Amino acid sequence: MDWPAFLPLFLTASVEWVEAFTIVLAVSLTIGWGAAMGAAAAGLGTLAALTALTGGALSLGLDLHAIQLVIGVFLLLFGVRWLAKAIARQAGLKPLHDEDAEFRETRATIGKGDWFAAWLVAYKGTLLEGLEVWLIVVAFSLHSQAWVSNGLVALLALVVVCVAGVAVHAPLRRVPENAIKFVVGAMICSFGSFWTLEALAGDVWPRGDWSLLGLALFFLAGGQALAAVLRAQSRQVAA
Amino acid sequence: MKAFAKTLFGDAWNIIGVAAIVAVAEGLTALHHAEWAVFALPAAGLGVIAWLARR
Numbered sequence: 001m002d003w004p005a006f007l008p009l010f011l012t013a014s015v016e017w018v019e020a021f022t023i024v025l026a027v028s029l030t031i032g033w034g035a036a037m038g039a040a041a042a043g044l045g046t047l048a049a050l051t052a053l054t055g056g057a058l059s060l061g062l063d064l065h066a067i068q069l070v071i072g073v074f075l076l077l078f079g080v081r082w083l084a085k086a087i088a089r090q091a092g093l094k095p096l097h098d099e100d101a102e103f104r105e106t107r108a109t110i111g112k113g114d115w116f117a118a119w120l121v122a123y124k125g126t127l128l129e130g131l132e133v134w135l136i137v138v139a140f141s142l143h144s145q146a147w148v149s150n151g152l153v154a155l156l157a158l159v160v161v162c163v164a165g166v167a168v169h170a171p172l173r174r175v176p177e178n179a180i181k182f183v184v185g186a187m188i189c190s191f192g193s194f195w196t197l198e199a200l201a202g203d204v205w206p207r208g209d210w211s212l213l214g215l216a217l218f219f220l221a222g223g224q225a226l227a228a229v230l231r232a233q234s235r236q237v238a239a
Numbered sequence: 240m241k242a243f244a245k246t247l248f249g250d251a252w253n254i255i256g257v258a259a260i261v262a263v264a265e266g267l268t269a270l271h272h273a274e275w276a277v278f279a280l281p282a283a284g285l286g287v288i289a290w291l292a293r294r
Contacts, residue, residue, distance in 0.1 A: 076261070077249055081253050083288050085292075087292040088292040128242055128246050131243065193284055200265055201264070204273045204274060218281050219288075226285070
């Protein structure tokens with residue numbers, strides 16, 4: 001079990017599956033649960049095949065430092081984006097993600113199309129939201145080689161979201177998505193910074209893996225301070 | 240395809256920002272000051288995050 005990866009992986013997957021669930025739920029009201037679930041299953045199948053292919057291809061003895069650099073950069077691309085978005089939303093510069101609005105938009109889009117167009121919306125929604133889950137699973141698994149357990153963590157998040165979604169039979173609007181994105185963004189930025197520099201410069205981090213904790217605290221505290229400054233600035237402009 | 244690329248890499252500003260972070264790490268390493276990169280890289284990361292959040 002890859003314990004350091006558990007929390008960022010589970011939280012990332014949960015947020016993405018909540019968004020995918022909203023789309024599939026909206027589509028199911030047009031083409032029925034069976035067809036919508038079929039489209040979601042096809043999307044998940046594509047992601048599973050992608051994960052298996054990636055695992056097979058990348059375990060063929062590529063240079064570890066090269067892989068570490070690529071993964072570090074990918075995690076930075078992902079983490080920086082999530083943290084920046086979460087800060088902007090916390091500071092009031094961007095509206096919070098609204099599952100109800102997403103639900104209404106999806107319903108409006110497929111209301112004009114045919115059965116196959118609606119099926120494609122559910123397939124594409126599951127695939128695109130799941131792509132970020134795939135990225136995180138691949139990134140952590142390449143480092144720890146814990147492909148199966150990391151894949152199972154992503155599946156566990158899927159089960160939790162589906163059970164919660166079926167129980168309320170509505171978009172999961174009470175999930176504190178921005179807070180989760182804030183924490184996950186900080187964690188992913190930490191892993192990305194750590195691996196990028198380790199790939200470029202070797203073992204330079206003081207106290208080895210414990211630096212990850214310091215990095216996570218730095219990005220969390222720095223992000224909170226940044227959100228407070230941006231909020232104060234936007235209030236000054238508004239006043 | 241465009242949606243896939245955007246999901247994986249983010250927009251152009253995101254790519255430019257991360258390229259700047261990596262350039263800081265690579266530059267300091269090339270100049271044999273990797274021990275400074277331990278502090279400069281997270282600082283550059285937070286700077287890029289601040290820049291992106293304002294956009």
